[in-house]
Amino acid sequence: MLSRRDFLKLCMSAALTAGLTEQLLPIMRQAFAERKLTKPPVIWLELGSCTGNSVSLDNAVNPTFYQVLHDMIDLRYHWLLNAAQGEQAVQALMDTVEQESGNFWIVVEGSVMTADNGRFNHIFLRGNEMVTGLAALREFAPRAKHVIAVGTCACFGGPAAAYPNPGGAKGVWDVIKQPVINIPGCPSHPDWITGTFSHLLMYGLPQMDSYNRPKMFFGQTIHDLCQRRQQYEDGIFAAFPGEKGCLYKVGCKGPVTHADCPKRQWNHYVNWPVRAGAPCIGCAGPGFPDSTMPFYEHLPDVHTPLGALNVKKIGAAAVGLGAAATGVHFITGVMTRRVGKNWLEGTKPQETDQPENLEQLKQELDDLIRQQNALISESKSLAKNKVKRRLPRTFRKKVVDFFRPGPKHRR
Amino acid sequence: MAVQTIFPVTRIHEPLRADIEVQAGKVTDAWLGAHLFRGMESMMLNRDPRDAALFTQRICGICSSAHSIAASMAQQQAFGVHPTPTGQHLTNLIYAADIIQNNLRHFYVLVLYDYVKGPDIPPYVPRAQTDYRLPPKVSEELLQHAKQAARKAVQAHEAMAVFGAKAPMQQTILPTGVTEQASGERIMAYSSILQEITEWVENVHISDVLTIAEYYQDYYSIGAGYGNFISVGMFPAPLTGDRSFPAGLVINQGQPETLDVNHFAEEIRYSWYNGDGAGHAPIQAGPGPNRDKPEAYSWIKAPRYKELPVECGPLARGFISGDYRRGVSVMDRLIARARETLKICKLAQGFVAAIVPDTPSFQRYTQPDSGAGVGLTDAMRGVLGHWLEYKHNKVTHYQIITPTTWNFSPRDNRGVRGPVEQALIGTPIAAEGELIEAGRVIRSFDPCFTCAVHLFKK
Numbered sequence: 001m002l003s004r005r006d007f008l009k010l011c012m013s014a015a016l017t018a019g020l021t022e023q024l025l026p027i028m029r030q031a032f033a034e035r036k037l038t039k040p041p042v043i044w045l046e047l048g049s050c051t052g053n054s055v056s057l058d059n060a061v062n063p064t065f066y067q068v069l070h071d072m073i074d075l076r077y078h079w080l081l082n083a084a085q086g087e088q089a090v091q092a093l094m095d096t097v098e099q100e101s102g103n104f105w106i107v108v109e110g111s112v113m114t115a116d117n118g119r120f121n122h123i124f125l126r127g128n129e130m131v132t133g134l135a136a137l138r139e140f141a142p143r144a145k146h147v148i149a150v151g152t153c154a155c156f157g158g159p160a161a162a163y164p165n166p167g168g169a170k171g172v173w174d175v176i177k178q179p180v181i182n183i184p185g186c187p188s189h190p191d192w193i194t195g196t197f198s199h200l201l202m203y204g205l206p207q208m209d210s211y212n213r214p215k216m217f218f219g220q221t222i223h224d225l226c227q228r229r230q231q232y233e234d235g236i237f238a239a240f241p242g243e244k245g246c247l248y249k250v251g252c253k254g255p256v257t258h259a260d261c262p263k264r265q266w267n268h269y270v271n272w273p274v275r276a277g278a279p280c281i282g283c284a285g286p287g288f289p290d291s292t293m294p295f296y297e298h299l300p301d302v303h304t305p306l307g308a309l310n311v312k313k314i315g316a317a318a319v320g321l322g323a324a325a326t327g328v329h330f331i332t333g334v335m336t337r338r339v340g341k342n343w344l345e346g347t348k349p350q351e352t353d354q355p356e357n358l359e360q361l362k363q364e365l366d367d368l369i370r371q372q373n374a375l376i377s378e379s380k381s382l383a384k385n386k387v388k389r390r391l392p393r394t395f396r397k398k399v400v401d402f403f404r405p406g407p408k409h410r411r
Numbered sequence: 412m413a414v415q416t417i418f419p420v421t422r423i424h425e426p427l428r429a430d431i432e433v434q435a436g437k438v439t440d441a442w443l444g445a446h447l448f449r450g451m452e453s454m455m456l457n458r459d460p461r462d463a464a465l466f467t468q469r470i471c472g473i474c475s476s477a478h479s480i481a482a483s484m485a486q487q488q489a490f491g492v493h494p495t496p497t498g499q500h501l502t503n504l505i506y507a508a509d510i511i512q513n514n515l516r517h518f519y520v521l522v523l524y525d526y527v528k529g530p531d532i533p534p535y536v537p538r539a540q541t542d543y544r545l546p547p548k549v550s551e552e553l554l555q556h557a558k559q560a561a562r563k564a565v566q567a568h569e570a571m572a573v574f575g576a577k578a579p580m581q582q583t584i585l586p587t588g589v590t591e592q593a594s595g596e597r598i599m600a601y602s603s604i605l606q607e608i609t610e611w612v613e614n615v616h617i618s619d620v621l622t623i624a625e626y627y628q629d630y631y632s633i634g635a636g637y638g639n640f641i642s643v644g645m646f647p648a649p650l651t652g653d654r655s656f657p658a659g660l661v662i663n664q665g666q667p668e669t670l671d672v673n674h675f676a677e678e679i680r681y682s683w684y685n686g687d688g689a690g691h692a693p694i695q696a697g698p699g700p701n702r703d704k705p706e707a708y709s710w711i712k713a714p715r716y717k718e719l720p721v722e723c724g725p726l727a728r729g730f731i732s733g734d735y736r737r738g739v740s741v742m743d744r745l746i747a748r749a750r751e752t753l754k755i756c757k758l759a760q761g762f763v764a765a766i767v768p769d770t771p772s773f774q775r776y777t778q779p780d781s782g783a784g785v786g787l788t789d790a791m792r793g794v795l796g797h798w799l800e801y802k803h804n805k806v807t808h809y810q811i812i813t814p815t816t817w818n819f820s821p822r823d824n825r826g827v828r829g830p831v832e833q834a835l836i837g838t839p840i841a842a843e844g845e846l847i848e849a850g851r852v853i854r855s856f857d858p859c860f861t862c863a864v865h866l867f868k869k
Contacts (some may be wrong), residue, residue, distance in 0.1 A: 046425065046426075047447075048447060048449055049425075049472070049861070050469060050470060050471050050472040050473075050475075050861045050862075051424045051425065051471070051472045051473050051859075051861055052469075052471075052472020052473075052475065052579050052580060053472065054472070055472045055473055055516075055579050056472070056579060058516065058520075058561070058564065058565070059565050059568050059578070060565075065561060066557075066558055066561050069532075069534075070530075070532065074532070074533060075533055075534045076533045076534065077533075077534065078534055079419045079421045079422070079423075079426075080421070080422060080423075080424065080520075080521070081421075081422065081520070081534040081535075082421040082422065082534045083421075083422075083524045083529055083534065083535045083536065083537070083538035083539075084421065084536075084537045084538050084539065085417050085419070085420055085421040085422070085539075085846070085847075085850050086416070086417035086418060086419070086420070086421075086846070087417075087844075088537050088538075088539070088845075089419065089421050089537075090419075091537070092533070092537055113447070113448070113449070116702050119702050120447070120448040120449075120700070120702065120710075121426070121446065121447045121448065122418075122426060122428070122446040123419065123426055123446070124418055124419050124426075125416055125418035125419075125428070130418075130446075158469075159451075159454075159466065159469035160449050162451075162454040162466075163454065164453060164454070165450075165454075166448075166449075166450035166453055166699075166700065167448055167449050167450055169449065186469065186580060187472060187579055187580060239775075240775045241585060241590045241773075242583075242585070242589075242590030242591070242592075242772070242773050266572050266576065266577035266578070267565075267568050267569045267571070267572035267577060267578050268565070268569050270569050270572045270573055270600070271572045271573060271575075271576050271577065271591070272576055272577060273576040273577060273582040273583070275576070276574070276575070276576035276582070276583050276590055276591040277583065277590035277591055277592070278576050278582040278583045278590045278591075281465060281582065283580070289462075289466060289469075293458060293459065293462055293466075294458070294459035294461065294462055295459075295461070295462050295465050295466075296459070296461050296462070297459070
């Protein structure tokens with residue numbers, strides 16, 4: 001079996017050659033054959049979802065989703081795929097919960113509808129009782145080995161929780177007490193899903209950031225990895241989506257979105273939004289979509305009683321969040337709940353839903369700015385050292401070319 | 412009299428509860444209820460109208476491009492802009508690839524296991540015990556094809572991503588076209604994938620559907636329904652706007668008539684929304700949710716055309732375009748869908764051929780301060796409409812009617828069953844505990860409840 005270090009390397013670079021799933025499955029197969037691992041029983045619950053993540057996982061490449069099913073997990077319940085229907089399917093679900101208690105994984109797709117005590121989303125009938133998604137999740141989660149939220153809806157509420165959120169949609173970790181592994185994205189990339197599953201199987205919990213996202217996929221911003229980054233540095237900006245230049249001014253949310261899309265690309269590495277001239281809409285971010293809308297307007301400077309915060313600072317803080325991992329929940333709160341919903345040109349009417357406590361908010365913002373200043377000075381000191389570490393020009397070019405998708409990956 | 416409940420009806424998108432009354436081995440009545448409510452339309456209010464296409468496609472992960480296209484058509488009308496010829500072709504190509512993907516996955520992932528025993532591992536076990544009629548050899552061959560189909564569907568999504576950036580939830584469609592360039596290299600990438608899929612659909616997919624039909628001939632007379640069909644057409648041509656699939660209406664398997672969208676109305680007597688008054692048109696504000704309404708049993712409203720329940724989807728388009736008129740049944744729906752897949756493959760080849768490489772795939776525009784527009788296109792499973800109104804660059808009205816609401820509507824204000832409820836009537840049931848036959852009827856419609864549940868609230 002791969003060492004964990006090699007595994008991480010593979011996850012972070014698989015896009016350069018072929019599908020991650022393609023590279024992982026032989027390893028998994030061997031591990032199963034040598035009885036080093038057993039396939040985990042998996043219950044896949046679809047709550048307030050659009051099925052987009054299941055469809056995206058179906059797009060796992062070469063080998064297909066079929067082989068993921070056969071070689072990686074033991075998928076006991078997934079209503080899109082169960083041959084059984086009704087009572088028989090529910091029985092299979094309940095048997096798994098009973099017999100595999102403490103052993104099975106719950107994968108949740110879609111946000112948890114909490115309004116009216118969850119009655120906006122029933123998911124199955126047990127005996128004569130209509131069971132809500134909320135109740136099922138709360139019942140099963142304590143008995144599961146891992147709870148995995150797939151897609152931005154399950155992680156953070158996502159589009160299903162957009163204002164005014166009549167269904168009371170929430171992320172899984174907001175409604176249960178167990179730790180949740182968040183694999184966001186709208187939809188989530190199949191590599192992110194299979195990669196996280198594999199890590200869990202082979203090495204246990206992956207390293208995660210403060211949003212519980214595996215760092216191997218969400219450790220850097222789109223902006224940092226972007227092929228158009230140089231144009232940003234050179235000040236060449238597109239004036240309309242689809243034009244040449246950095247898309248920041250037409251709304252790209254790359255600077256505040258953590259994901260490796262530029263490197264990994266989508267659908268067997270055919271394309272990804274910014275390459276296709278479409279600004280990143282920040283679909284893997286915790287505030288999506290409210291805090292990243294309007295999609296075609298660039299992130300405005302955020303005016304606060306303590307001065308203007310602009311996108312660079314927010315970006316720096318976001319990077320800091322990823323790096324510092326824990327203990328920065330207050331910034332998280334400010335960024336997603338306060339800044340995200342109240343100040344960014346979003347959809348919420350300005351007069352309603354003011355922060356409940358201005359003093360507290362001021363304190364939080366103050367902390368945020370202090371944190372940012374620390375980060376900025378730190379990055380300045382790092383920048384000083386960088387000069388020395390510069391590689392010879394030709395070699396650097398080789399490296400850059402290596403990371404840039406060549407013709408053979410473009411199709 | 413015995414009413415049996417299937418919940419969840421599996422291998423469809425999202426929660427569906429089916430209550431089925433069986434007497435003397437036949438279905439005598441049925442009630443279909445959808446059980447998820449998100450309220451996406453109310454979320455569109457006060458947003459930038461340009462965000463409609465990117466936001467509303469999040470309604471559905473299986474046919475995201477359909478919503479995106481309907482929304483951008485509504486935007487085009489509201490903004491007073493038109494797609495460039497290349498832009499229109501590219502939009503059609505993105506859509507064609509998504510339809511192919513949907514149709515392959517529908518048959519090989521969702522429908523097939525109603526007729527063929529899958530492998531002996533979960534999630535293919537447990538399964539119904541009765542009525543698998545294919546000889547083991549044929550069965551095995553179909554399962555092999557299912558694996559190939561999975562790969563073809565992945566490839567179809569790759570083709571979609573060539574111009575759509577990613578799939579599902581493509582990101583490049585704008586009111587004037589597509590942000591991706593129509594470069595020679597991209598066109599080649601798309602057309603080579605398309606070529607491969609077309610051959611496969613022609614040689615394998617269609618014959619697989621016919622194989623199933625051969626062993627299950629009784630399903631040519633099961634699942635008939637009303638025989639009323641509706642389509643708003645799809646794949647508009649550049650400049651003229653003529654659609655490769657025409658819009659139209661068929662009553663009781665008769666001749667196609669002209670369609671007037673002003674006769675659309677949504678009724679809510681049996682849906683969990685406030686009030687039970689007359690049906691309301693999609694350009695009017697609708698009611699808010701009320702989960703405690705006594706008579707109601709579904710989150711889906713009952714859209715009607717001149718108070719008539721109508722079916723939509725590939726069979727409806729077949730009847731309206733004249734491509735397929737053998738009859739109305741479970742098998743007819745499956746065959747019409749497979750044939751349509753091939754037709755769309757060939758249409759897409761035409762779109763590819765019509766593109767002049769490196770011509771503008773979009774044009775810059777600035778939207779007026781206020782406007783209104785309607786976007787109508789058929790989605791994979793039928794009629795889809797987006798109604799948009801905005802003032803001072805904020806959306807003031809958004810309403811969507813989706814395909815599954817037409818097909819899976821509950822009873823309307825006059826108590827008339829929805830199309831699928833009606834189609835279930837008369838279905839023979841061999842084993843009452845399993846109701847596999849009812850599942851077959853339901854799945855032949857390619858239901859998707861993700862999109863079906865919606866409201867508008869001021």
